[in-house]
Amino acid sequence: MAKTKTTYFCQNCGAQATKWIGKCPACNEWNTYVEEVVEKSSKSDKTDWRDSSNTHKASKPIRLSEVQASQTERYITSDQELNRVLGGGIVAGSLVLIGGEPGIGKSTLLLQVALSLQDAKVLYVSGEESEQQIKMRADRLGLKNYHCYILSETSTKKIFQQIKNLEPHVLVVDSIQTLQSEYVESTPGSISQIRECTGQLQQFAKETNTPVFIIGHINKDGHIAGPKVLEHIVDTVLQFEGDQHYSYRILRTIKNRFGSASELGIYEMQSKGLRQVSNPSEILLSQKEEQLSGIAVAATLEGARPILIETQALVTPAVYGTPQRSSTGFDLRRLNMLLAVLEKRGGFKFGVKDVFLNIAGGIKVDDPAIDLAVVCALLSSYEDTNISSQYCFSAEVGLSGEVRAINRIEQRISEASKLGFDKIFISKYNLKGLDRSKFEIEIVALSKVEELYQRLF
Numbered sequence: 334m335a336k337t338k339t340t341y342f343c344q345n346c347g348a349q350a351t352k353w354i355g356k357c358p359a360c361n362e363w364n365t366y367v368e369e370v371v372e373k374s375s376k377s378d379k380t381d382w383r384d385s386s387n388t389h390k391a392s393k394p395i396r397l398s399e400v401q402a403s404q405t406e407r408y409i410t411s412d413q414e415l416n417r418v419l420g421g422g423i424v425a426g427s428l429v430l431i432g433g434e435p436g437i438g439k440s441t442l443l444l445q446v447a448l449s450l451q452d453a454k455v456l457y458v459s460g461e462e463s464e465q466q467i468k469m470r471a472d473r474l475g476l477k478n479y480h481c482y483i484l485s486e487t488s489t490k491k492i493f494q495q496i497k498n499l500e501p502h503v504l505v506v507d508s509i510q511t512l513q514s515e516y517v518e519s520t521p522g523s524i525s526q527i528r529e530c531t532g533q534l535q536q537f538a539k540e541t542n543t544p545v546f547i548i549g550h551i552n553k554d555g556h557i558a559g560p561k562v563l564e565h566i567v568d569t570v571l572q573f574e575g576d577q578h579y580s581y582r583i584l585r586t587i588k589n590r591f592g593s594a595s596e597l598g599i600y601e602m603q604s605k606g607l608r609q610v611s612n613p614s615e616i617l618l619s620q621k622e623e624q625l626s627g628i629a630v631a632a633t634l635e636g637a638r639p640i641l642i643e644t645q646a647l648v649t650p651a652v653y654g655t656p657q658r659s660s661t662g663f664d665l666r667r668l669n670m671l672l673a674v675l676e677k678r679g680g681f682k683f684g685v686k687d688v689f690l691n692i693a694g695g696i697k698v699d700d701p702a703i704d705l706a707v708v709c710a711l712l713s714s715y716e717d718t719n720i721s722s723q724y725c726f727s728a729e730v731g732l733s734g735e736v737r738a739i740n741r742i743e744q745r746i747s748e749a750s751k752l753g754f755d756k757i758f759i760s761k762y763n764l765k766g767l768d769r770s771k772f773e774i775e776i777v778a779l780s781k782v783e784e785l786y787q788r789l790f
């Protein structure tokens with residue numbers, strides 16, 4: 334009997350080794366190596382896609398200047414958020430990977446896209462759900478598309494046979510971890526299977542100029558399971574994220590060969606599927622009549638999009654010896670740093686207080702421009718005095734209490750102005766080259782956090 338060939342693969346980064354090793358030399362993770370059987374077939378250059386295709390073209394080098402500069406063909410979907418995230422619609426022949434935690438709404442999003450592409454023939458391949466389950470979901474979404482086909486199948490060979498018959502214009506695969514190619518013997522979801530199946534889908538996409546969407550599960554540290562490998566093969570990587578307890582979902586570009594990699598789409602999960610949120614600021618700001626302490630509005634930028642977000646702080650006397658610090662949607666270490674700055678520069682006794690911080694809407698913010706709003710929310714709760722709901726803030730705060738300049742200040746100011754705020758607090762250093770007369774909103778420039786106190790209360 335022929336000896337089966339096996340290789341050890343790191344399940345985290347996809348590195349290979351001939352024997353088992355405890356620590357992956359490539360990604361430094363421990364206990365990630367798993368033995369996988371590779372290469373069942375002797376004809377290793379054959380794949381399921383090639384098997385069923387006769388469109389195999391021999392490629393030869395051609396001069397770049399002779400390549401027809403065809404307009405990149407794009408399918409514009411009715412989903413504005415997705416169009417933007419993809420850099421202006423679905424590019425023909427592109428391979429798009431969508432990652433996200435279980436239950437976040439990946440299948441819902443793509444089924445919705447499949448059903449809304451009215452003029453294109455779409456094939457939705459699901460290895461996770463039966464036809465009935467997909468039908469139920471489609472009914473729930475309340476969408477109908479005569480040209481949308483579904484296929485519940487996991488074998489790539491059978492899938493490609495069906496594709497050959499149907500010749501879809503767009504292909505959706507849910508999920509890559511369930512696919513299985515005959516040419517690799519390891520189990521579905523293993524590195525070698527994922528790599529093989531994605532490779533085949535890529536060949537299919539490029540040779541037939543069909544856009545392919547792949548859903549990928551993510552592992553517990555938030556990376557797409559296994560495949561760093563995958564991220565190299567595909568053209569675009571999107572991450573679908575959000576807090577399970579909130580209904581907002583963010584579709585973020587991680588990599589995009591056809592557009593900006595810092596775009597962002599926002600959705601709200603409703604009982605009838607995902608709704609596009611075209612003006613996020615209006616939802617993330619609560620329209621309260623009465624003024625409460627501990628609330629400040631930050632003018633932040635998510636990707637290239639200005640968003641105004643409410644930051645909420647609660648400062649109470651610490652009951653136990655060690656004060657509690659808790660933060661949702663904002664880096665806890667950064668919160669501790671800002672508290673230390675306030676303690677040292679402003680003489681506020683946060684050391685004897687419990688501090689809780691929350692960013693409204695369950696959104697995570699990395700933009701440093703939120704610092705100033707966090708500081709204001711903290712001060713407001715500390716003093717138990719409200720900040721006018723007509724003020725908003727946009728600046729970074731440094732270790733010595735200096736208020737620092739941030740990028741794209743004009744965009745932030747005009748968003749705040751558009752939403753009807755009276756005053757925006759920014760760094761003095763952002764004033765350079767800024768034409769104040771362009772904006773209706775009053776601009777207050779600060780250089781130190783100490784000045785904030787007099788300006789606010």
Ligand code: TYD
Nearest residue numbers: 435436437438439440441602603604605606
């Ligand atoms: P799903 O798309 O199955 O998630 P994933 O494919 O990422 O695992 O989303 C499932 C969740 O979305 C589930 O908890 C129910 C919820 N949901 C709605 O709230 N409204 C809807 O219309 C649909 C279809 C799902």
Ligand code: MG
Nearest residue numbers: 439440461507
């Ligand atoms: Mg799913």
